[in-house]
Amino acid sequence: xxxxxxxxxxxxxxxxxxxxxxxxxxxxxxxxxxxxxxxxxxxxxxxxxxxxxxxxxxxxxxxxxxxxxxxxxxxxxxxxxxxxxxxxxxxxx
Ligand SMILES: [Zn+2]
Numbered sequence: 001x002x003x004x005x006x007x008x009x010x011x012x013x014x015x016x017x018x019x020x021x022x023x024x025x026x027x028x029x030x031x032x033x034x035x036x037x038x039x040x041x042x043x044x045x046x047x048x049x050x051x052x053x054x055x056x057x058x059x060x061x062x063x064x065x066x067x068x069x070x071x072x073x074x075x076x077x078x079x080x081x082x083x084x085x086x087x088x089x090x091x092x093x
Pocket of ligand 1: 005006010021
């Protein structure tokens with residue numbers, strides 16, 4: 001059984017910090033639930049480059065921001081539970 005979001009308690013957790021998607025991306029909510037202090041030790045190399053990105057997507061999408069392809073790519077990432085954004089998104093294609 002999936003844990004429920006610690007903020008709203010009604011939606012399943014699918015983002016870091018025990019938050020659901022909506023609450024994680026609601027401004028301010030994330031700040032209420034800081035990561036454990038050990039975040040630098042439990043993550044891989046380079047993980048602290050961007051502290052707002054808790055996970056990285058597998059690979060960048062060449063789709064430009066605002067396009068249907070980009071939205072599709074972001075939806076796929078959401079389903080996999082990885083970060084929506086990749087710093088190399090939109091640089092190719
Ligand atoms: Zn929630």
